[in-house]
Amino acid sequence: MTEPFPGARPTLEAVAARAGVSRATASRVVNGGAGVRQPLVEKVQRAVEELGYVPNHAARTLVTRRTGAVAVIIAEPEIRIFSDPFFSQQIRGISKELTAHDYQLVLLLLEGPGDYDRIARYLAGGHVDGALAFSLHTDDPIPEITRRAGMPTVYGGRPSWTSAPDHRAVPYVDADNRGGAREAVRYLWDLGRRRIAHIAGPRDQTSAVDRLDGYRDVLLDEDPALIAEGAFTEESGARAMTELLERCPELDAVFAANDLMASGALRVLKERGIAVPDEVALVGFDDMDSVAAVTDPPLTTVQQDIEGQGRLMARLLLRGLDREREGERAPASVITPTTLVRRASA
Amino acid sequence: MTEPFPGARPTLEAVAARAGVSRATASRVVNGGAGVRQPLVEKVQRAVEELGYVPNHAARTLVTRRTGAVAVIIAEPEIRIFSDPFFSQQIRGISKELTAHDYQLVLLLLEGPGDYDRIARYLAGGHVDGALAFSLHTDDPIPEITRRAGMPTVYGGRPSWTSAPDHRAVPYVDADNRGGAREAVRYLWDLGRRRIAHIAGPRDQTSAVDRLDGYRDVLLDEDPALIAEGAFTEESGARAMTELLERCPELDAVFAANDLMASGALRVLKERGIAVPDEVALVGFDDMDSVAAVTDPPLTTVQQDIEGQGRLMARLLLRGLDREREGERAPASVITPTTLVRRASA
DNA sequence: CGCTTTTCTGAGAGCGCTCCCATGCCGCCC
DNA sequence: GGGCGGCATGGGAGCGCTCTCAGAAAAGCG
Structure with missing residues (x-):
């Protein structure tokens, strides 16, 4: 590698x-070499090697209008998000998938409400080709x-x-x-339990709502006194x-809407x-x-493939980006299956 | 906002x-408006507003040679990294600091050994102005x-x-x-304990080595039988x-080199x-x-300002980038202080 | 009021790359 | 053997921006 x-x-x-x-x-050779005769391809490749040439990304983006980067927007203002391995695992899944397709991951963390402007400007500035966003609240x-x-x-x-009822369809990935909640509650029922309580997550998160719905699917004549709301934290689970x-x-x-709240509940019990x-x-x-495998006793819980969800999100987006150039429409959503993992707590 | x-x-x-x-x-107005008379500034600003103009990042980078982005390289191949809130907190600190200076965070996760090539190409491609890297092993x-x-x-x-002895100096931030270890062990000693064991971290991580050194600073005539090595995981702490x-x-x-191992030790005890x-x-x-506040009993532990370390890393890098243009040298390293937090476990 | 000095503004080059299009070359068919 | 189609190659424009430099306008001075 010579450096002039x-x-x-x-x-x-x-x-x-x-x-x-x-x-x-x-340029043709650097971009795959289609339509260039072999001897020339080799000559160019040798030159690239000898000079240590690496394409300038900005110049390329300027003309192709593609950045090869994807933003991951994490809008959760609460502390929870980052002490929560949930996101970490999704990000790892996303990263794996993006890497495999030579895309880069740009992390956009929202630190406060004023940050929305910054994000808007960033996205409009053409820094990235697409975005992945998490856990959106209603408004x-x-x-x-x-x-x-x-x-x-x-x-x-x-x-x-x-x-x-008449929402705009957007592609999403969810467990x-x-x-899963239905299966968990039915399992408790089959165990002979009849007074099954539920510690729900915050009402403004769909995962919490959906899990509550699953609980209600099984306990049709459910008693409101058996439902308490937490905030997906250990502490709130205990409360x-x-x-x-x-x-x-x-x-x-008790069916808790996540493991953290379950561990809080376990502590109180x-x-x-x-x-238990x-x-x-x-x-x-x-x-x-x-959490789940570490508590005493270890938690019976509903497993979801979080990393897989991350990969799927990235895959969906990349597929969307490809199609975009062909003028096709956005991809559909995907719901991933869950599995009940039986440990000692139930 | 009109869109033609x-x-x-x-x-x-x-x-x-x-x-x-x-x-x-x-261009002058968009970049601060220095040396442009007020009436023109306003005219341009109005035009920007009306057209919804956002500068094209690639074009700007092409000429300025600055991307306004910083790579965060996470080279930890093990699982630990992302179920470990440690990194998450550092990243949040980094993100806050970068955001405050209008820099973007590009996350580079290494998934396998083959990824080094990819990273090298990425850095050489001029995608980012600087890099932050973590927990490097010897080689x-x-x-x-x-x-x-x-x-x-x-x-x-x-x-x-x-x-x-004659290493190349590089800027780093560390607790x-x-x-901190010295203070922890001295505290145990002052409590009257005389058979103080240490669960060390992996020998190839400097944080583990340094904590072990701190332990030895106090227990000069330390007994090798009182030292066991773990891998910074709950499981390894128990072992x-x-x-x-x-x-x-x-x-x-017992002085454990991190809370996770301490909680494993606690479980065994x-x-x-x-x-305890x-x-x-x-x-x-x-x-x-x-971990620390949640165990039973809650852990006495050495606190470090992890988010602050992240901020500091970013600040050091940004300062370095500024100086670079003036041809100055790299900034020095920073060691951040620790505090002993007394809870029930000691 | 005319001249110099200073402050503003605009024209234009050029960052490194891709891609359209024209040109040249070869082979093939009639 | 002349003409034509097809493929490989090069020339050159242009992506959107910044920045130098020169010229125009404003300000200062005698």
């Missing part, structure tokens, strides 16, 4: 000169921003506005929250459990000397590595 | 035409890659090669691991604890019916939200 002027990156022009061809031919401005920027976007988790025990001391099972699963059976959701 | 041809973004040319000025003047190729790409880089955690109990049943305190802190006092490291 150290620090000065060689251009295509230099490669072409060294290979004794035109810039156009050099989240993100969809409007991406739409205005003409930015193909795939959502992680069913966006809440899709509950409306089968309702089905909800305390509440439930006050309202219904005779409950014999243990503090009160209530045996003998007196109260407990089921969580997510099968979070750092 | 929906989908076709307005260019500076269009703004200039609408404002009745030259492209050069429009990690990342430093060489960033150096070859002429990419200013700041490291998170002291890179291991800085242990060598005062040794000092190490088991080992230690076999070798030294009479130990009366509880299983054996050993009272009465029989064995336990101290961790990191003060990880999701």
Whole structure:
């Protein structure tokens, strides 16, 4: 690797000169070499090698109008998000898929409400070809921003506005929250439990709503006193459990909408000397590595393939980007299956 | 916001035409407006507003040679990294700092050994102005890659090669691991404990080495049987604890090199019916939200400002980028202080 | 009021690349 | 053997922006 002027990156022009061809031919070779005769291809490749040529990304983007980058927008203002392995795993899945297609991941974390402007400007500036967004609340401005920027976007988790009867269809990837919850509650029922409580997640997150719906699907004549709302945190799970025990001391099972709340509930049950699963059976959701298998007793929980969801989101988006050039429409959504993992807590 | 041809973004040319000025003047206004008379500034700003103009990033980068983006390289091949809130918090700190200076964060996750090539190409391609890298092992190729790409880089955690006597100096940010460990062990000593064991982290990570060194600083005549090595995971902490109990049943305190291993140790101690802190006092490291405060009993641990470290890394890098243009040298490293947080476990 | 000095503005080159189109070359068929 | 089609190659425009430089306008001075 020769460096004529150290620090000065060689251009295509230099490669072409060294290979004794035109810039156009050099460009063809660098981009796959279609329609160039073998001997020239080799000459150019040698020149590339010798000069240590790497294409200038900005120049390429300027003309092709494609950046080869995808934004991941994480709009969760709460602390939860980043102490939550959930997102981390999705991101890893996304990263794997993007990498495999030579796309880059640009992380856009929203730190405060004022950040929406920044994001809007960023997306409009043509920095990225598409976007992935997560856990949108009902009135989240993100969809409007991406739409205005003409930015193909795939959502992680069913966006809440899709509950409306005539909503605009957007592609999203989500676990089968309702089905998974149904399976969990039915499992408790089959265990002979009849006073099954539910610690729900926050009402403004569709995953929480869908899991609650699944719970209701099984317990048709459900008692409102058996439902408490938490915030998907350990602490809130503990609070909800305390509440439930006050309202219904005779409950014999709890289905928590995620593992973190389940572990909070478990803590309270243990503090009160209530045996799990003998007196109260407990089921969580997510099968979070750092929680479900570690608690005492380990949690029976609903597993979802989080990394797989990430990959799927990326795949959906990339497919959308390809189609865009052919003028086709956005891809459809995908619901991924869940599995009940039986451990000691139920 | 008028859109003349929906989908076709307005260019500076269009703004200039609408404002009745030259492209050069429009450019000046867009970039701060220095040296342009007020009435023209306003005209241009109005045109920008009306057309919804957003500068084209690629074009700007092409001429300025600055991308306004920084790569965050996460080279940890193990699973640990992303179920570990540690990185998440650093990233949040980095993101905050970058955002405040209008820089973007590009996440480069290494999925396998073959990925180094990809990273090298990416950095050489001029996609980013600088890089932040984490937890480098001794023979990690990342430093060489960033150096070859002429990419200013700041490291998170002291890179291991800085242990060598005549190492190349690189800027890094790290907690005062040794000092923190020293304080923790001294605290146990002051509590009257005399058989203080240590669950160390993996020997190839400097944070582990430094914490071990801190332990040794206090226990000058330390007994090798009192030291066991883990892998910074809950599981490995439990294994190490088991080992230690076999070798030294009479130990009366344990200093674990991180909270995860401390929680594993705690689990084993509880299983054996050993009272914490009465029989064995336990101290961790990191003060990880999701672990230290949640265990039973809550962990006494060494706190470090992880998010602050992230911010600092970004700040150091950005300062370096500024100086680069003035030909100055790389910034120095920073060691951030730690605090002992006393909870029930010691 | 005319001249110099300073402040503003505009014209134009050029960043590195892709891609359209014209040109040249070869082979093939009648 | 002349003409024609097809394929490989090169010339050159142009993506949208910044920045230098020269010229125009405004300001200062005698």
